[in-house]
Amino acid sequence: MAQGKTNLTRAVLLLALASVFLITLDLGDSNSTSRVRRLFDTVFAPVENVSRVVTRPLSDAWNSFRAYDDVVAENNRLKEQVALQEGAAVAAAASVRLSQELLALNGLPTLAGINSVTAQVIGETPSNFSQTVEINQGSNSGIKVGMPVLNAAGLIGKVTEVFADRALVMLLSDPDYALSVKVVTKSSRTPVTLPPLPTEDAPTVDSVLDSSQTSTTSSTTTTTTTILGFTPTVTTIPAEIISGGGSNITVPIASQLSVRETGILEGRGPGSQPIVRFLDATTRAEAIEVGAPIVSAGGSRSLAPPDIVIGVVSRVVERLGTAGPVLEVELVADLSNLSFLRVLLYQPITETGR
Amino acid sequence: MLGRLLQVVASRWFRLVLVTLLVLSLQTTLFSEIRPFGYSVQLIAIYVAVAGAVHDARVGAIVGLVSGLMYDAVLATPLGISGLVLGAVGSGAALLLQPFRDPTWWLRILAVSVAAALGEVLLPLAKAVVGLGGWLTARVAVVALVTFVGGLVFCTPLIPVTRWTLRERVSIGRR
Numbered sequence: 001m002a003q004g005k006t007n008l009t010r011a012v013l014l015l016a017l018a019s020v021f022l023i024t025l026d027l028g029d030s031n032s033t034s035r036v037r038r039l040f041d042t043v044f045a046p047v048e049n050v051s052r053v054v055t056r057p058l059s060d061a062w063n064s065f066r067a068y069d070d071v072v073a074e075n076n077r078l079k080e081q082v083a084l085q086e087g088a089a090v091a092a093a094a095s096v097r098l099s100q101e102l103l104a105l106n107g108l109p110t111l112a113g114i115n116s117v118t119a120q121v122i123g124e125t126p127s128n129f130s131q132t133v134e135i136n137q138g139s140n141s142g143i144k145v146g147m148p149v150l151n152a153a154g155l156i157g158k159v160t161e162v163f164a165d166r167a168l169v170m171l172l173s174d175p176d177y178a179l180s181v182k183v184v185t186k187s188s189r190t191p192v193t194l195p196p197l198p199t200e201d202a203p204t205v206d207s208v209l210d211s212s213q214t215s216t217t218s219s220t221t222t223t224t225t226t227i228l229g230f231t232p233t234v235t236t237i238p239a240e241i242i243s244g245g246g247s248n249i250t251v252p253i254a255s256q257l258s259v260r261e262t263g264i265l266e267g268r269g270p271g272s273q274p275i276v277r278f279l280d281a282t283t284r285a286e287a288i289e290v291g292a293p294i295v296s297a298g299g300s301r302s303l304a305p306p307d308i309v310i311g312v313v314s315r316v317v318e319r320l321g322t323a324g325p326v327l328e329v330e331l332v333a334d335l336s337n338l339s340f341l342r343v344l345l346y347q348p349i350t351e352t353g354r
Numbered sequence: 355m356l357g358r359l360l361q362v363v364a365s366r367w368f369r370l371v372l373v374t375l376l377v378l379s380l381q382t383t384l385f386s387e388i389r390p391f392g393y394s395v396q397l398i399a400i401y402v403a404v405a406g407a408v409h410d411a412r413v414g415a416i417v418g419l420v421s422g423l424m425y426d427a428v429l430a431t432p433l434g435i436s437g438l439v440l441g442a443v444g445s446g447a448a449l450l451l452q453p454f455r456d457p458t459w460w461l462r463i464l465a466v467s468v469a470a471a472l473g474e475v476l477l478p479l480a481k482a483v484v485g486l487g488g489w490l491t492a493r494v495a496v497v498a499l500v501t502f503v504g505g506l507v508f509c510t511p512l513i514p515v516t517r518w519t520l521r522e523r524v525s526i527g528r529r
Contacts (some may be wrong), residue, residue: 008412015419016441019434022423023484026432033433040427044375051379059387125429126386128393128497129478129489132430160430168430175488269488270392 034161041163052123114305115345116150117141121338122166131157131174131270133338138165143343146303146350148296150342153333154309155179155296159343167343171335172274172310177267180297181276181310183327185261185288261288262297265310265329273314276327288316294329303348366522367416373519374421377401382428393497395504396474398425402440403469403505404512406447407462409520414444417520435480443473462513467505471498 026033119135137143139162147159149169157177161168170177263276276294292313298306314330362368381398388395402421406414422437429436447469451457457465474497478489 005412008416012412012415012419012441012445015416015423016438019419019423019437019441022426022434022437023432026434027484036433037427040424044378044424044428047375048379048382051376052383055380055384055387059384062388123382124386124394126382126394127429127431127477128396128474128493129481130430170430176486267488269491269493271493272491 037161038163041166045163045166116342117143117345119143119167119341119343121341131171131177131267131335132160132168133157133171135167135169135341135343136165137343138163138167140164141343142345143167144347146348147346148304148308148344150308150344151333151338151340154311154331155304156331156333156335156338156341158303169341171267172265172331172333173267173270173272173335175267175269177265177274179265179304179310180299180302181263181265181294182297182306183261183263183276183288183313184293184295263324263327265294273328273330274311276313276329277324288313288325288327290314290316294327301348301350303350305344305346364522366520367420369519369522370417370420371424373515374398374401374417374424378421378424378428381425390500390503391496393500395508396470396501397504397508399440399443399470399473399501400466400505400508401512401516402444403447403466403473404509405516405520406444406469407451407466408513408516409448411445411448411452413520414446414448415441416444417516418442418444431481432484432486435484436477439473439476439480442476443469446472463506463509466509467502470505471502474498474501 022033022036117137119137119141121133122136123134125132135149143159143162145159145162148155149157149159155172157169157171157174158179159167160170172179265274265276267274290313294310294312296302296304296306296308296310298304309332311329311331311333313327315328317326317328319325377398381394381396385395385397398421402414402418405417418440419437422440423434425436425440426433447465450465450469451462454461475494478494481487482490
């Protein structure tokens with residue numbers, strides 16, 4: 001009896017030490033812990049699948065009991081919203097296309113050039129202390145750790161664990177998630193309004209590009225630029241705009257274009273909006289408007305390609321001293337209701353080899 | 355060789371791994387979908403606490419450490435964190451009952467629920483210790499409350515399960 005107790009004590013100590021050892025290995029991004037997980041998944045996945053099939057009626061019954069009224073109300077609201085969005089979507093699609101053409105023309109990376117895999121969410125996190133979802137695609141589809149994941153609205157997170165036919169996606173709201181982002185704000189300078197002029201006296205004005213790079217003259221405009229890879233073309237402006245018909249011309253100047261503040265987006269757990277911090281200390285809170293869009297910053301070491309829509313600024317919290325403001329972000333993607341996702345086959349440099 | 359293998363397969367520790375796989379599969383399927391007030395009932399923590407309450411602190415710790423390691427392999431958390439936390443839950447449930455010579459059924463249920471709920475408080479603490487902060491918020495209290503109520507509900511059906519799983523008298527290392 002005493003021998004048995006001693007053996008049990010030894011087993012407890014051994015398992016506890018093994019746990020501590022595994023924690024240190026895992027926090028050091030060791031490949032061996034990933035192998036252990038994959039090995040366990042081989043055993044566990046069939047049991048889980050059987051369990052999922054067996055318990056499906058129970059969870060369906062629970063969901064229908066709990067959410068029926070909400071689903072009906074949401075369905076009605078969505079029908080109305082779809083009708084409203086249909087017109088806007090056409091215009092938006094045209095803008096996106098134009099933007100991607102411009103980016104491609106200038107040799108800048110676009111999402112259109114990145115392959116993706118469509119996956120379905122098959123499970124939520126079983127823990128109350130992690131924000132992950134499980135998807136039904138894995139390494140067999142080319143998915144790797146670190147790849148960004150989107151839904152129809154925008155970025156939702158990144159792949160953190162990959163198995164053969166499934167993967168775990170850490171959501172943006174997880175406190176362990178961080179991503180470099182850009183906040184698109186407007187300049188505080190007022191636009192320049194030129195009086196109507198006769199065609200023959202038409203001036204050279206600053207255009208969207210820097211004044212030293214672009215010149216615009218009369219009704220037929222020749223644009224020249226030094227932007228690498230951009231081939232200038234002749235643009236003909238309709239005569240009535242600057243023919244001196246009595247209407248003023250408002251010309252945007254370079255400094256009036258959108259300003260992009262960069263910062264780090266961090267999750268704060270379920271129920272709390274993610275925040276953007278580490279903005280430039282010189283950024284004034286007034287310079288950032290509530291509702292300003294937030295997109296991924298991109299860059300060689302970023303976790304996501306540039307310009308993926310993430311959300312909008314919902315609140316600007318100014319801080320004392322030299323610390324820049326902190327922004328609360330309202331995500332465009334509804335993380336509580338995820339179904340079909342798109343995994344971009346883009347593995348950041350920082351995650352290669354995992 | 356075959357005899358040794360059969361001995362291992364017939365042992366309660368092998369049965370423990372199989373039963374824990376089933377409990378874990380329920381945790382990752384049914385109990386990750388059924389979320390009262392948006393929180394998942396931690397069946398695995400309740401199961402471990404029951405094992406500790408029905409047996410002793412050592413057995414509770416072993417069940418917790420094994421179940422926790424398996425749970426960590428499913429989650430995206432560092433491997434071993436849940437092992438340590440659930441190990442503490444298993445032994446904690448037994449220690450809560452230690453002052454009582456012959457605990458009543460309701461006292462056992464209470465001890466299981468309290469230990470499981472404490473486990474839900476310990477987990478974000480353990481994550482914070484290894485540098486994964488951000489979870490120590492007011493919602494921990496609600497999570498613990500939901501698990502406590504879950505413990506009151508699921509303790510009774512889990513008692514015969516753990517008794518059957520760990521009924522063998524042969525201990526680890528005995529030939």
